Amino acid sequence: xxxxxxxxxxxxxxxxxxxxxxxxxxxxxxxxxxxxxxxxxxxxxxxxxxxxxxxxxxxxxxxxxxxxxxxxxxxxxxxxxxxxxxxxxxxxxxxxxxxxxxxxxxxxxxxxxxxxxxxxxxxxxxxxxxxxxxxxxxxxxxxxxxxxxxxxxxxxxxxxxxxxxxxxxxxxxxxxxxxxxxxxxxxxxxxxxxxxxxxxxxxxxxxxxxxxxxxxxxxxxxxxxxxxxxxxxxxxxxxxxxxxxxxxxxxxxxxxxxxxxxxxxxxxxxxxxxxxxxxxxxxxxxxxxxxxxxxxxxxxxxxxxxxxxxxxxxxxxxxxxxxxxxxxxxxxxxxxxxxxxxxxxxxxxxxxxxxxxxxxxxxxxxxx
Numbered sequence: 114x115x116x117x118x119x120x121x122x123x124x125x126x127x128x129x130x131x132x133x134x135x136x137x138x139x140x141x142x143x144x145x146x147x148x149x150x151x152x153x154x155x156x157x158x159x160x161x162x163x164x165x166x167x168x169x170x171x172x173x174x175x176x177x178x179x180x181x182x183x184x185x186x187x188x189x190x191x192x193x194x195x196x197x198x199x200x201x202x203x204x205x206x207x208x209x210x211x212x213x214x215x216x217x218x219x220x221x222x223x224x225x226x227x228x229x230x231x232x233x234x235x236x237x238x239x240x241x242x243x244x245x246x247x248x249x250x251x252x253x254x255x256x257x258x259x260x261x262x263x264x265x266x267x268x269x270x271x272x273x274x275x276x277x278x279x280x281x282x283x284x285x286x287x288x289x290x291x292x293x294x295x296x297x298x299x300x301x302x303x304x305x306x307x308x309x310x311x312x313x314x315x316x317x318x319x320x321x322x323x324x325x326x327x328x329x330x331x332x333x334x335x336x337x338x339x340x341x342x343x344x345x346x347x348x349x350x351x352x353x354x355x356x357x358x359x360x361x362x363x364x365x366x367x368x369x370x371x372x373x374x375x376x377x378x379x380x381x382x383x384x385x386x387x388x389x390x391x392x393x394x395x396x397x398x399x400x401x402x403x404x405x406x407x408x409x410x411x412x413x414x415x416x417x418x419x420x421x422x423x424x425x426x427x428x429x430x431x432x433x434x435x436x437x438x439x440x441x442x443x444x445x446x447x448x449x450x451x452x453x454x455x456x457x458x459x460x461x462x463x464x465x466x467x468x469x470x471x472x473x474x475x476x477x478x479x480x481x
């Protein structure tokens with residue numbers, strides 16, 4: 114295991130002190146170091162992070178790009194059509210979630226096999242970062258030479274490579290106090306919904322908590338594809354307008370693909386309730402901040418064209434919002450600020466994603 118602070122200081126000594134990315138549990142300690150000791154820009158998605166790093170290089174900095182391998186696809190466009198054609202280098206770190214032989218979540222299975230192949234296809238030199246300090250520092254020196262020659266270089270990072278680095282107290286997000294946790298808010302949504310409602314939960318703790326409240330045939334627990342939850346809901350709702358669809362979103366998820374708000378509002382499904390749970394952090398990947406503290410989400414949803422926008426600060430008001438929507442239908446956005454924290458010993462869905470998908474198709478036909 115690498116001493117993260119020592120490795121980070123080595124990077125800083127080589128001039129790499131500007132970071133941007135999206136959190137991953139494999140990289141959280143390097144991310145925490147960069148937030149604590151360097152300049153870190155929390156991007157909405159990996160493609161934006163790549164562009165931020167490109168801009169930093171144009172400004173004379175040596176940028177570092179951090180991402181989970183499931184987000185590598187988001188970065189393909191700027192890496193191939195910005196960095197490549199403008200000959201802008203970047204030093205990248207991408208986690209190896211789904212490494213063959215490593216137990217991991219199902220959304221990482223394919224990417225765990227093709228991460229290196231994707232980098233090869235893009236013409237990006239890469240290597241697996243060694244967990245041995247001296248060897249890793251030699252690798253960094255070689256990567257810096259490639260970077261200084263105007264080319265990108267990526268390190269693939271295995272689980273357990275970096276030693277623990279906690280966020281400094283002044284770097285931790287401080288969400289509003291006195292709020293309910295997401296689990297209690299989810300209970301209220303379930304209590305206020307009609308029995309035939311479909312629930313689509315974003316990836317991470319939201320889906321796991323929904324599963325904990327009861328694995329129903331109308332539930333889908335997103336795995337990966339962060340930010341796509343309301344678009345999935347839109348497609349489902351437009352194809353079956355007579356069905357009630359409840360989308361359970363999170364701030365990190367919505368920020369990744371905020372443009373979906375405009376598309377949802379334009380096509381205005383007949384019965385879709387879009388609930389945004391906001392704890393101002395990437396809770397399931399290390400607790401780093403999101404930029405939600407500076408965003409007025411109800412105003413944003415209204416500006417994008419949602420016909421009904423409201424706010425629910427506690428389980429009782431969220432239950433009432435759900436009950437009202439269950440009677441009236443339409444497209445509604447509900448902003449629900451929440452406290453951080455999850456139930457002890459929170460489990461994971463035992464149903465496989467493809468099984469849940471087929472079960473939902475049967476449920477939509479009244480066969481489940």
